[in-house]
Amino acid sequence: xxxxxxxxxxxxxxxxxxxxxxxxxxxxxxxxxxxxxxxxxxxxxxxxxxxxxxxxxxxxxxxxxxxxxxxxxxxxxxxxxxxxxxxxxxxxxxxxxxxxxxxxxxxxxxxxxxxxxxxxxxxxxxxxxxxxxxxxxxxxxxxxxxxxxxxxxxxxxxxxxxxxxxxxxxxxxxxxxxxxxxxxxxxxxxxxxxxxxxxxxxx
Amino acid sequence: xxxxxxxxxxxxxxxxxxxxxxxxxxxxxxxxxxxxxxxxxxxxxxxxxxxxxxxxxxxxxxxxxxxxxxxxxxxxxxxxxxxxxxxxxxxxxxxxxxxxxxxxxxxxxxxxxxxxxxxxxxxxxxxxxxxxxxxxxxxxxxxxxxxxxxxxxxxxxxxxxxxxxxxxxxxxxxxxxxxxxxxxxxxxxxxxxxxxxxxxxxxxxxxxxxxxxxxxxxxxxxxxxxxxxxxxxxxxxxxxxxxxxxxxxxxxxxxxxxxxxxxxxxxxxxxxxxxxxxxxxxxxxxxxxxxxxxxxxxxxxxxxxxxxxxxxxxxxxxxxxxxxxxxxxxxxxxxxxxxxxxxxxxxxxxxxxxxxxxxxxxxxxxxxx
Numbered sequence: 185x186x187x188x189x190x191x192x193x194x195x196x197x198x199x200x201x202x203x204x205x206x207x208x209x210x211x212x213x214x215x216x217x218x219x220x221x222x223x224x225x226x227x228x229x230x231x232x233x234x235x236x237x238x239x240x241x242x243x244x245x246x247x248x249x250x251x252x253x254x255x256x257x258x259x260x261x262x263x264x265x266x267x268x269x270x271x272x273x274x275x276x277x278x279x280x281x282x283x284x285x286x287x288x289x290x291x292x293x294x295x296x297x298x299x300x301x302x303x304x305x306x307x308x309x310x311x312x313x314x315x316x317x318x319x320x321x322x323x324x325x326x327x328x329x330x331x332x333x334x335x336x337x338x339x340x341x342x343x344x345x346x347x348x349x350x351x352x353x354x355x356x357x358x359x360x361x362x363x364x365x366x367x368x369x370x371x372x373x374x375x376x377x378x379x380x381x382x383x384x385x386x387x
Numbered sequence: 388x389x390x391x392x393x394x395x396x397x398x399x400x401x402x403x404x405x406x407x408x409x410x411x412x413x414x415x416x417x418x419x420x421x422x423x424x425x426x427x428x429x430x431x432x433x434x435x436x437x438x439x440x441x442x443x444x445x446x447x448x449x450x451x452x453x454x455x456x457x458x459x460x461x462x463x464x465x466x467x468x469x470x471x472x473x474x475x476x477x478x479x480x481x482x483x484x485x486x487x488x489x490x491x492x493x494x495x496x497x498x499x500x501x502x503x504x505x506x507x508x509x510x511x512x513x514x515x516x517x518x519x520x521x522x523x524x525x526x527x528x529x530x531x532x533x534x535x536x537x538x539x540x541x542x543x544x545x546x547x548x549x550x551x552x553x554x555x556x557x558x559x560x561x562x563x564x565x566x567x568x569x570x571x572x573x574x575x576x577x578x579x580x581x582x583x584x585x586x587x588x589x590x591x592x593x594x595x596x597x598x599x600x601x602x603x604x605x606x607x608x609x610x611x612x613x614x615x616x617x618x619x620x621x622x623x624x625x626x627x628x629x630x631x632x633x634x635x636x637x638x639x640x641x642x643x644x645x646x647x648x649x650x651x652x653x654x655x656x657x658x659x660x661x662x663x664x665x666x667x668x669x670x671x672x673x674x675x676x677x678x679x680x681x682x683x684x685x686x687x688x689x690x691x692x693x694x695x696x697x698x699x700x701x702x703x704x705x706x707x708x709x710x711x712x713x714x715x716x717x718x719x720x721x722x723x724x725x726x727x728x729x730x731x732x733x734x735x736x737x738x739x740x741x742x743x744x745x746x747x748x749x750x751x752x753x754x755x756x
Contacts, residue, residue, distance in 0.1 A: 238504050239410025239433060290414045292504075369607065383503040386414035 190275045208375075217281040218231040230302075238386040239288035244281070247363065252276030254369040266316070272369060281362035283320060284382055292384040294325070294350035296361065299379040305374065312366035313338045317345055320358035324351055335364050338378075350384065408435040409502040416528035419543075419576035420512045426470045431517070436462045441489060447484040449510065451475070453662055460488070476512040484508040500590070510519055511543060513575050518544035523554065525585070525613040525677065526647045527596045528660050534585045536566055536608065538599055538704060547707075548573045548602045552581060557596040561647035564590075568675045592617035592644060616646035620674065620703050622710040631688045631718040639682040649674040652703040654682050658695040658714055665691065674703070678726070 247265055252275045254261045261274025269278035286292060302313035314335040319325055327333060327348035336342060351357055361380065418426055434441060437492060441460040443454045445468075457466040468486050476482055485504035521540035528534045542548045549572045568581040598610040624640040639654045641676040652669035657664060670682035681707040694715055701708040 235412050236414035237410055237412035238414035239408065239412075240502060240504065241408035241435075242502070245407040276732055286410065288410055288414060320660075352459075381501040381503060383505070384651050385487075385505040386507045 197279045201382045238292050239286040240384045241287045244283035247279045248282050249276040260293050260366050260368045265362045281360050284359045286357040292350050295348040295383040296345040297381045305378050306374035308368035308370040314364040316362040318360050320360050321356045323356040395487050408506050410507045411504045414506045416508045422474045424544045431465045434612045441488050449484045479512050479514040482510045508690045513545045517546050519607040521609050523609040523611045525611045527614045529592050529616045529646045536583050538581040542573040548603045552599050554599045592616050619644045628715045631692050631716050637684045642679045643674045646676045649703045655700045657698045688716050
């Protein structure tokens with residue numbers, strides 16, 4: 185009888201001790217994981233450097249009116265590149281304007297300048313050489329020093345075509361440059377042209 | 388006289404063989420000025436040219452500190468710029484130096500595009516004495532969120548800065564919370580980013596302002612505004628008068644006060660009198676954080692007329708906003724329009740007749756004289 189009581193007492197004690205040990209282990213499971221699994225609870229820092237790139241691209245890089253002349257009965261011809269382009273008073277081919285895109289990953293300031301004036305580009309009596317910068321995508325050119333979509337005289341002393349911010353966002357990174365030319369009948373002859381310089385400066 | 392009109396060939400920007408795309412990297416390089424220190428920058432240049440040369444140039448007041456290993460590049464080449472800092476820079480703050488590349492237009496009677504790209508080197512020269520720059524950022528959140536706070540400070544002065552930053556949070560001008568960071572000592576051009584969290588449990592939804600004032604000889608302040616949102620979409624307006632006689636629009640303008648996207652937001656509209664009731668549901672929309680939008684439903688007013696009690700129940704994410712009001716359904720009063728136009732016509736006719744009679748009377752008087 186005594187041995188049975190002893191065994192019973194031992195079994196109950198063992199069960200209670202097991203429960204206590206189980207409870208203690210369960211409540212400290214987090215620490216246990218920390219010790220044996222390397223589970224980290226601190227905060228770390230990930231560093232990554234993305235290099236900046238300033239880049240622009242003339243996606244439409246040619247305005248080619250081809251060969252032509254002022255038509256009989258007209259004193260001058262008008263060539264405009266707005267839209268798909270129009271020609272009146274002459275037989276040149278209509279052409280549309282240039283498209284300039286910011287293909288980098290940083291905003292830039294943009295300045296557009298020309299290499300000639302109407303007199304040494306076209307010549308003759310009352311030639312007209314005008315340039316117009318407008319957004320292809322809304323918001324591409326912001327903080328401009330000029331009015332977008334308006335024609336200005338293109339000459340070498342005109343330095344007002346500045347976008348203080350030409351954006352790189354893919355939905356707002358594209359500009360259009362249009363031209364308005366008047367070719368008088370007594371203009372310069374031969375192959376006529378000019379150089380438009382787009383200067384993009386990282387901000 | 389026959390006029391001889393010679394042909395004119397006008398071309399802007401030939402395509403083949405010309406650079407139409409030009410880029411430089413890195414576009415921005417920042418240097419903290421230290422006398423005599425030397426920096427070397429490795430530039431990568433991208434262009435679409437197969438054979439056109441690219442010229443390298445330097446611009447700016449500090450252009451004399453730059454040595455280039457190449458002045459002209461072939462396509463695909465990069466170059467190195469070595470910058471040797473002078474003993475001193477007169478202008479405190481940011482000094483800009485531009486290192487760029489440009490395409491070389493072809494000579495000889497034809498035309499070409501010229502692109503010039505300038506990268507910027509920003510050289511920070513310390514301000515005399517005590518000067519700190521930095522920013523504080525606290526994003527928008529919702530009630531119960533834990534918002535990350537980031538304070539960045541850089542010592543732009545010549546004197547060492549010792550301070551303990553503490554961010555105060557204000558609602559309607561009252562302090563509602565504080566976060567204190569460890570003390571720090573920054574030498575010239577040294578910077579430190581402080582990060583912690585703000586638990587906005589218990590904060591009311593609304594507009595808040597965070598500010599840190601650093602006492603470094605004089606006060607330097609950095610601040611940010613942020614909003615704490617709640618799951619509530621407000622009805623800010625609705626159509627109160629509708630034309631009778633067909634399918635008409637009914638608009639409900641709503642505004643989200645939640646700093647998260649709410650999918651499937653729609654309104655159930657019930658128009659009723661003592662005798663009748665009419666119900667319709669608007670199509671659902673997605674509301675972005677803090678966004679204002681208009682829900683548009685359509686109501687057939689052929690059989691409806693008069694004043695109706697309106698109940699608009701806005702549904703979003705298991706919640707509802709209920710607004711009650713009045714809606715008037717009126718027919719366009721054509722009789723009144725006809726009378727109005729007729730009256731105008733009669734008035735014009737009377738004015739014409741009177742003017743005609745006056746003119747004739749003056750003529751008669753002249754003839755008698």
